[in-house]
Amino acid sequence: xxxxxxxxxxxxxxxxxxxxxxxxxxxxxxxxxxxxxxxxxxxxxxxxxxxxxxxxxxxxxxxxxxxxxxxxxxxxxxxxxxxxxxxxxxxxxxxxxxxxxxxxxxxxxxxxxxxxxxxxxxxxxxxxxxxxxxxxxxxxxxxxxxxxxxxxxxxxxxxxxxxxxxxxxxxxxxxxxxxxxxxxxxxxxxxxxxxxxxxxxxxxxxxxxxxxxxxxxxxxxxxxxxxxxxxxxxxxxxxxxxxxxxxxxxxxxxxxxxxxxxxxxxxxxxxxxxxxxxxxxxxxxxxxxxxxxxxxxxxxxxxxxxxxxxxxxxxxxxxxxxxxxxxxxxxxxxxxxxxxxxxxxxxxxxxxxxxxxxxxxxxxxxxxxxxxxxxxxxxxxxxxxxxxxxxxxxxxxxxxxxxxxxxxxxxxxxxxxxxxxxx
Amino acid sequence: xxxxxxxxxxxxxxxxxxxxxxxxxxxxxxxxxxxxxxxxxxxxxxxxxxxxxxxxxxxxxxxxxxxxxxxxxxxxxxxxxxxxxxxxxxxxxxxxxxxxxxxxxxxxxxxxxxxxxxxxxxxxxxxxxxxxxxxxxxxxxxxxxxxxxxxxxxxxxxxxxxxxxxxxxxxxxxxxxxxxxxxxxxxxxxxxxxxxxxxxxxxxxxxxxxxxxxxxxxxxxxxxxxxxxxxxxxxxxxxxxxxxxxxxxxxxxxxxxxxxxxxxxxxxxxxxxxxxxxxxxxxxxxxxxxxxxxxxxxxxxxxxxxxxxx
Numbered sequence: 050x051x052x053x054x055x056x057x058x059x060x061x062x063x064x065x066x067x068x069x070x071x072x073x074x075x076x077x078x079x080x081x082x083x084x085x086x087x088x089x090x091x092x093x094x095x096x097x098x099x100x101x102x103x104x105x106x107x108x109x110x111x112x113x114x115x116x117x118x119x120x121x122x123x124x125x126x127x128x129x130x131x132x133x134x135x136x137x138x139x140x141x142x143x144x145x146x147x148x149x150x151x152x153x154x155x156x157x158x159x160x161x162x163x164x165x166x167x168x169x170x171x172x173x174x175x176x177x178x179x180x181x182x183x184x185x186x187x188x189x190x191x192x193x194x195x196x197x198x199x200x201x202x203x204x205x206x207x208x209x210x211x212x213x214x215x216x217x218x219x220x221x222x223x224x225x226x227x228x229x230x231x232x233x234x235x236x237x238x239x240x241x242x243x244x245x246x247x248x249x250x251x252x253x254x255x256x257x258x259x260x261x262x263x264x265x266x267x268x269x270x271x272x273x274x275x276x277x278x279x280x281x282x283x284x285x286x287x288x289x290x291x292x293x294x295x296x297x298x299x300x301x302x303x304x305x306x307x308x309x310x311x312x313x314x315x316x317x318x319x320x321x322x323x324x325x326x327x328x329x330x331x332x333x334x335x336x337x338x339x340x341x342x343x344x345x346x347x348x349x350x351x352x353x354x355x356x357x358x359x360x361x362x363x364x365x366x367x368x369x370x371x372x373x374x375x376x377x378x379x380x381x382x383x384x385x386x387x388x389x390x391x392x393x394x395x396x397x398x399x400x401x402x403x404x405x406x407x408x409x410x411x412x413x414x415x416x417x418x419x420x421x422x423x424x425x426x427x428x429x430x431x432x433x434x435x436x437x438x439x440x441x442x443x444x445x446x447x448x449x450x451x452x453x454x455x456x457x458x459x460x461x462x463x464x465x466x467x468x469x470x471x472x
Numbered sequence: 473x474x475x476x477x478x479x480x481x482x483x484x485x486x487x488x489x490x491x492x493x494x495x496x497x498x499x500x501x502x503x504x505x506x507x508x509x510x511x512x513x514x515x516x517x518x519x520x521x522x523x524x525x526x527x528x529x530x531x532x533x534x535x536x537x538x539x540x541x542x543x544x545x546x547x548x549x550x551x552x553x554x555x556x557x558x559x560x561x562x563x564x565x566x567x568x569x570x571x572x573x574x575x576x577x578x579x580x581x582x583x584x585x586x587x588x589x590x591x592x593x594x595x596x597x598x599x600x601x602x603x604x605x606x607x608x609x610x611x612x613x614x615x616x617x618x619x620x621x622x623x624x625x626x627x628x629x630x631x632x633x634x635x636x637x638x639x640x641x642x643x644x645x646x647x648x649x650x651x652x653x654x655x656x657x658x659x660x661x662x663x664x665x666x667x668x669x670x671x672x673x674x675x676x677x678x679x680x681x682x683x684x685x686x687x688x689x690x691x692x693x694x695x696x697x698x699x700x701x702x703x704x705x706x707x708x709x710x711x712x713x714x715x716x717x718x719x720x721x722x723x724x725x726x727x728x729x730x731x732x733x734x735x736x737x738x739x740x741x742x743x744x745x746x747x748x749x750x751x752x753x754x755x756x757x758x759x760x761x762x763x764x765x766x767x768x769x770x771x772x773x774x775x776x777x778x779x780x781x782x
Contacts, residue, residue, distance in 0.1 A: 131746045138535030155749065158536045256640065256729065307619040307638050315621060432533060436748040447731035450641050469748065 087376040089119045090143040094129035098332055099394035106390050110383055117376045119145075130155070130435070137161040142366035145377035150186045150360040153195060154430040163365045163374060164192045172378035179385065183360050183399050186427050195362035196381035199388065199396035200422040201328045202358035203262050205348055209341045211322040215243035222343060230294055230350040237303040240322050250303045252312040252321040255449045259312070260295065261442040262357040263325055266347055267291035269355035269426035275441065276429040281470060283441060284463035292448060292455045294350070299449055306449060316342075328421070331395035331414050344414040346421040358425030361396070397422045433469045440465040521762075528755035534745075538752065545756035555757060557732060558740040562761075565736060566715040568647070573655055573715075574707055577662025578700075582692075584663070585670045595667075599660035606657075610724025613653040617725075643733040646726045650734060653721050658714065662707050669703030670696070705776035709769060716765045737761050 095103050100123045107121040122143065124132060130152055136142040137159050148156055156162055169176065176184060176193060183197040212218045217225045217236060226236035240250035253259050268274065273287035282288075298304045308315065316324040317337050331344055347356035363381035365374050384391065388398025389409045397419050398404055410416050431437060441462045448458035531541035549555050584595045601609065616623045617639040628635065639649045677695050686694070719738035722728050728735035728743075735743075737757065745754035 128746075134534070134749070158533065160536075257727075305620055307641055309614070309618065309640075311618055311621050320621075432536075433748060436743070439743065439747055443729065443731055446729050450638075450730040452642075452731055452733075 086115065087117045087372055089117060089145050089373060089377055089380060090122060091119045091380075092122050092124055092129075092133060092143045092146040094124050094126045094133075094147060096123065096126045097329060099329055099396070102332075102391060102394040106384060106387065109387070109390065110380060113383075117380060119380060134159065137366055142368075144366070144368070144370075144373050145380060146364055146366065147198070147361050148195065148364045150183075150195070150197070150362055151428045151434060153187070153189075153362070153364075154432050154434050156364070157189065157194060158432050161367050162194060163367050164194055165196065165365060165378060166192055168365065168371075168374050168378045169193065171375045172382060174378055174382040178400050178402060180399050180401055180422060182423060182425065186360060187362055195364045196378065196385060197399045198361040198363055198381070198385055199391055199399055200358055200360050200425055201396045202347065202356045202418075202421045202425050203259070203266060203325050204328055204344055204346055204356065204418045204421055205323065205325055206316060206330065206334065206342050206344050207323045208316070208319055208321070209343055211244060211248065211319065212240075215240050215322070217243075223345075228349070233348060233350055234294070234297065234303070237298065237323070238301070241301075241303060244322060247320065249305055249315065249321040251298065251323040251325075252308055252315045253304055253325050254308050254310065254312050255295075255299060255304060255306050256446050257309045258438075258442060259325065260445050260449060261438060264288075264291050264295065264441075264445055265426075265428065266355055266357040267294060267350065269357070270349060270351035270353055272353060274426070274429050275466070276431055276437070276470065279470070281463055281467045283466060284459040288459050289455055290351075292445065292459060295445075296448060296455055328395040328397065328418060332393060335413065344418050346418050346424060354424045355426050356421055356424045358421065358427065360399070360427075431470060436469050437466050440469060524755045525759060527751055528753075528759050530752040531750075532752065534749040534751045536749075541752060545753045546760075548753065549756060549760065554732065554735075554740060555737075558735045558737045561732075561734065562716060562718060562736040562738075565647070565650070565718050566712060569651055569654055569715045569718075570708065570711045572651065573659050574662060574704070574711055576655060577659045577707065578666050578704075580659065580663040581666030581670055582696075585667060598663050601657050602660040604657065606720035607724065609653055609657045610720065613649065613656075613725055617649055617652075640726045641730060643730075646730065646734040649725055650718075650721045653725060654715075654718070657721075658711075662711065665703055665707050666700065669700045673699045705773075708776065709772055712772060713765060713769060716761070716768075 091107065093100070093103055104121055104123070107119050111118055133142070133146060133148070134156060137156065138161065140161075142161065174196070179197055180200070183200060184193070187193055187195040187197055207224060209218060209222060212224060217239060219225050224236065226232045237250040244250060253263060265275070268285075268287045268291045271287040271290065273282060273285060275281065275283050275288070299306060312321075312324055312326060313330055313333060315321045316326070316330075317334055317340060319340060325347065328344075334340060334342055334344075346354070349355075363377070363384065365377045365381075368374065385399050386403070388400055388403040389406060389412070392398050392403075392409060392412060392415050395415070397415070398409065399422075403409055404416075404419050409419075428434060428438070444453075444458045444462035444465070447453050447461075448455055453461065528545055529540060529542060530538045531544055532538040580598050584591045584598065604612075614622075619625055619636050619638050619641075622639075625636065637645070639645050673696065677699075678691060681691050681695060717738055718736045719742065722734050722736055722739050723742070726734045728739050738761070741754050741757050741761070744750050744757065
């Protein structure tokens, strides 16, 4: 009896030791720089089609030199920031990671991201080789906090065949329409009359985040935004004007409700003539050979050009191993420098030299919308931005579905966001 | 080792003290056997509950400026419209889903228990969806119901019916879509439980009833139904708890919309925790949900089990 008890207690002890071992075992693997190779763990949120392009770039980087080896870890976009922010707070972050410019406002307050200017000097990174608009977006109090990688924006795609059949295509392949919101709407009305049965003049995600992105583009074209110097400016004449336009399109059947993420497929299968979509859809659309389309910047419907957009950037979490941090910045600069590879995914490269390169210019479609990078109006910086955007979208979708009026919807959004920002 | 034990116990002087020693030893043995479970249980179950409660007493952004706030979060909850509306949504879903999924589960169990041709196929067909993950279930139902391009809309169009139903576009249709998806996904589990219950009913009872000339309805009413009471109690209890935890379906199919009309409590907790980064308030709401589920389950258990005793 005593013997078996003793054996059992050894077992239990062993089990407990094993459990205790689990918690501290993982950090050893990535720290091996003893053989001259610096290993970097790298997290990205590219669960969409752009993931493969990034993976190719990492492979190319690893084989291009033998000092740094990057371990690529792709994450689901939906819960990427849940995971990444949690890892920052709990000091288990990767050595280098992708973050959107718009999320920096939520990530920086953790105090766990390294400011990059000293590291950049050691890594020979020259900030002047980056686009101004994108560099501004990663500068806080004169310091660079991230290395921008690209610009991505909502742009306009149109089906040339359908527009031509409807008599709306100019000789040079541009759309035949009057300037401004009224001209654009009129063009859609003509499309509605001319297009065959079952083909929609335009598709946009009327019940997903595209509604918010397009609303933001339209208020930015009127010189407005939704949080300015800590003040919430949603319930404004500009906000209403933008939403009224979207509502008009929906009410007249120029766009449809309930499209969601399906807008890509509807456009691809030629069941719609025009769509506002992300630049990342380009790589998807061009796989359909029968589709003759054009990709151009978001149309100017109000006083000034403007588009919703964001940038992927590379951030370097704080850690003791400076060698790794320098290597991370070198890797980031390499990614930006080789932006033509990343452009295959549809994103606009961040370095003007890449945009001017022959290789980029030869790529179909990309050059046609590349100047959108100057028009992009980034979202306002706020540590509650995700929740704020969710709240606005919630109300805008209610308006789209006719649950509340435009006035009421914007008033509701204004109240919710004021509470979030004031919290 | 073993030899020495035998030596000890064989001595007559020690023999008198054996009961006590044995008792201690068997307690010890039991404790040691339980220890691995207890360690995991305390670590992954009890500790998070305590930690969750402590977190619910804090305020501030996750990892930035969390400070002690006493019962502030609970106080705020009372005046938070969105908390009440999502709590209402959860209760509404519990009310519509529990009876429908339980009753349909029972009907399906009766059907596959009839020993007709093809019941083996039906049985697996009914149970199959339960093995899918919620992400798959969500994608399938969006694929089917999406207006204009969904499978249902396209099929109807093929046979000449051109009606565009906006399945996710209103309060009622949104809930109907979620109920349909949940029903399809989970009803197989209830069916299996009922089926097990049905097969435990002795055949003799039915034979006796046949001799007495009972109709099918009478057999169901007086034999099947009463015999299933125990199973029904468990199915209702499990279904209620499952319905309280509704999240994946609304998250993937309607994203809680339009507006907030299909946002249940767990969805709201997710939004507070991972979109607003307010762990304190999210924990507080979770705790209230935990108490509500415990309370309702307790009452239900008492009521249903009492009935069974009669």
